Amino acid sequence: MCVFFIDDYQAVRKGEIGSSxxxxxxxxxxxxxxxxYNLESQFRNGGSEKYTEWIDHTLHIRxxxxxxxxxxDAFEFRIMDSPHALEQAIRDKVAEGYTGRVMAGFCWPWTKEADADGExxxxxxxGDYIRPWNADENTKGMRRGIPKSQYWAYDEAVSIR
Incomplete structure (x- = not known):
């Protein structure tokens, strides 16, 4: 038996295969x-189906x-003035006891090797917001403690403190 969880309105990479x-x-x-079966809510948006519908409508997805x-009450949506403001808002939530990360999609070239210092x-x-992307699973020469791409979303080493 195989089980697939698929959102046909989303893709990570152009040309992905795996639609329903x-x-x-x-x-x-x-x-x-x-x-x-249809899932009734999504964890990533706090279970707010209205938010998902609004995003889909606003972005002309459907x-x-x-x-x-x-x-x-259970969900917060804000448009931030800058990536710095976004990161600070996430840091503030982490200080309140939440977990948080800044993550980027496949929108930038991806250097797949560490620099001379292992970073x-x-x-x-x-603009002036400059951060590393995640490490490819084959990246060599990284310093200890940098998680590979498959662990980037939840590894404690990447969490905002």
């Missing part, structure tokens, strides 16, 4: 029985009935 229809088609070609955002190259540049 592709998996369903291939499974049926192999004689498998396919069961599909039409929804949620055309305006109204703040919810990651600072590939993410937004």
């Amino acid at each position: 229809s592709f998996i369903r088609m291939r499974a049926e070609q192999m004689g498998c029985t396919v069961y599909e 039409q929804t009935a949620t055309t305006e955002w109204w703040q919810e 990651l190259h600072k590939d993410v540049v937004v």
Whole structure:
């Protein structure tokens, strides 16, 4: 038995294979029985389905009935003035006891080797905000304590303190 959790409205890399229809088609070609279920909420947005609908509508991903955002008690949405302000807001939440990270998508070139000091190259540049991206799983020469890409989202070494 295989289980897939798929959001057909999202992709990490251009040209990714793995849509619901592709998996369903291939499974049926192999004689498998396919069961599909819809998840009612998403952990990454605090369970706010209204937020997901508003983002989808605002970004023209799909039409929804949620055309305006109204703040919810369990969820916070803010537009920040800069990446520095975003990082400071995350640091403030961490100081309150939450966990937090600044993460970037595949929007910058990715240097896949450490520099001469064993540090990651600072590939993410937004004005004067300059940070390293995560380490490729094959990156060589890194100093100890830098997690590889598959651990970047949750390794304590990357958390904001």
